[in-house]
Amino acid sequence: MILNHKEDKSGPLDRPLAANVFQRKTDSEVMTTVLELAREVRHRLVSKETGCLTVDYRDSKVSILLCEGTIAAERQVMLSCFSRNPVDYQFQAMERPNTGRYVPGASLLIEAIEAMDHKCLIHAWEPYAEWRIVFRQDEELHNTFVKQHLASGSDLLQRLMRLAVAGSATLERPIILIHEEMEQIEEAFISGNWHKVLGVGHSSEKFEIKRAYRKLARRFHPDRWVTSSDMRHRDRIERTFQRVSRAYIELYRPHQPQPQLLVGPKPKTSIWGKVSVLGWKSRN
Numbered sequence: 001m002i003l004n005h006k007e008d009k010s011g012p013l014d015r016p017l018a019a020n021v022f023q024r025k026t027d028s029e030v031m032t033t034v035l036e037l038a039r040e041v042r043h044r045l046v047s048k049e050t051g052c053l054t055v056d057y058r059d060s061k062v063s064i065l066l067c068e069g070t071i072a073a074e075r076q077v078m079l080s081c082f083s084r085n086p087v088d089y090q091f092q093a094m095e096r097p098n099t100g101r102y103v104p105g106a107s108l109l110i111e112a113i114e115a116m117d118h119k120c121l122i123h124a125w126e127p128y129a130e131w132r133i134v135f136r137q138d139e140e141l142h143n144t145f146v147k148q149h150l151a152s153g154s155d156l157l158q159r160l161m162r163l164a165v166a167g168s169a170t171l172e173r174p175i176i177l178i179h180e181e182m183e184q185i186e187e188a189f190i191s192g193n194w195h196k197v198l199g200v201g202h203s204s205e206k207f208e209i210k211r212a213y214r215k216l217a218r219r220f221h222p223d224r225w226v227t228s229s230d231m232r233h234r235d236r237i238e239r240t241f242q243r244v245s246r247a248y249i250e251l252y253r254p255h256q257p258q259p260q261l262l263v264g265p266k267p268k269t270s271i272w273g274k275v276s277v278l279g280w281k282s283r284n
Contacts, residue, residue, distance in 0.1 A: 038161070041064070041109055049066060050066065052091070052092050053089060054092065069106070079112050083116070130146070130147065132174075170227060189247065206252060209251050217241065220241040220244060
């Protein structure tokens with residue numbers, strides 16, 4: 001069991017993750033948070049995958065090795081990963097390395113969440129200030145907004161973090177924001193502006209295009225919205241995901257140069273060419 005505190009009524013380790021806690025606060029600020037990182041770690045632990053989770057920060061990079069529900073990372077390194085919001089992260093599947101001491105991942109993840117101080121908790125929750133909390137088992141939390149709890153103590157914010165990571169509580173993004181973003185992506189897709197679909201400039205490097213795609217793919221992946229009761233909204237999410245994927249393919253794949261016709265003056269015949277022509281004429 002992971003993050004399964006009695007008071008929280010959290011689900012077991014193999015419980016499917018909730019969908020929309022992964023969505024962002026605004027359209028302009030695409031930011032990866034500690035909450036998303038914790039849920040990503042939990043997802044890999046639940047799936048018992050083996051690989052390396054690379055976490056990028058503004059001034060450093062940390063690698064976390066995972067193998068079948070265990071983690072090979074020094075305790076202090078693991079705790080430091082949850083002391084600030086990352087810039088990005090990526091999981092790469094790989095065979096289990098022979099080096100490193102693997103410990104149960106669930107207990108280490110719980111410890112990392114409970115080690116977060118008040119300042120870190122505030123920074124982790126601020127991007128979700130306008131989001132609505134859905135947790136029917138607790139009337140004090142259910143149907144409230146995250147911003148109503150930012151002035152609370154560390155205990156409540158940690159409890160909310162545990163519930164969200166475990167998938168017992170979900171966060172609903174203001175629906176108007178996600179609709180506006182999908183409309184912008186649809187307009188850009190129809191016009192064939194692949195850069196605008198991904199929200200990158202025309203001079204963006206390949207790594208910037210790839211990073212923007214991963215963020216949008218996580219945001220609009222249909223599996224993250226399976227708990228939504230609005231089927232029309234879920235269908236639109238899936239179409240948006242397909243459009244984002246198409247834009248990434250168009251921008252990231254190598255483009256073959258188009259053949260060009262050479263236009264110019266007729267090349268002069270060499271002296272040997274003239275001799276050959278004269279010899280052919282004399283024989284005829």
